[in-house]
Amino acid sequence: MDKDPQNNNERLTRQQYRQQHTTVSNNSEDEQQPFRSRVDQKIEQEQLTSEQKMQRLRKRLNIAIISLVVAIIIVYLILFFVK
Template identity: 45%
Template sequence: MDNKQQDEQQSRMSRSQYRQQQRQTEQQPINEATENTTDQPYSREAVASQRHDETVAEKTARLKRRLNIAIIALIVAIIIVYLILFYVG
């Protein structure tokens, strides 16, 4: 019974001890992630391919926007033509 009480006292923590333990467990994955990125420096090829991917993504987004505008303009033009034909004819 004496061992049981000692185990309970050891398992009990104050709030500050618990918070400190939680901070340490939260920071461990962050530290591991930053260590992995700093261990391997970027090569010129990796940086160039990353920049190329970013420019391709930007160009694709710009093209999507332009195509959406063109489609909307064509739909509006078709509606205008139908209205003109309906009221004139």
């Protein structure tokens, strides 16, 4: 029986387990970078300056205004062409 830590029949020492776990977690962190926890998002949001917050709000308001204008135009077109 060889000393391969990947072998399921053999028990791992704590050090081997930790090394294996950190290797797997480092690989998974790279893959899961776009997905952040809510705590990380909240901390980042608190660190934004007031100027950055205003820019973000402006962008959201512009999107909301544009979508409402498009929705109003669609409603008028429906009312005009459907009798």
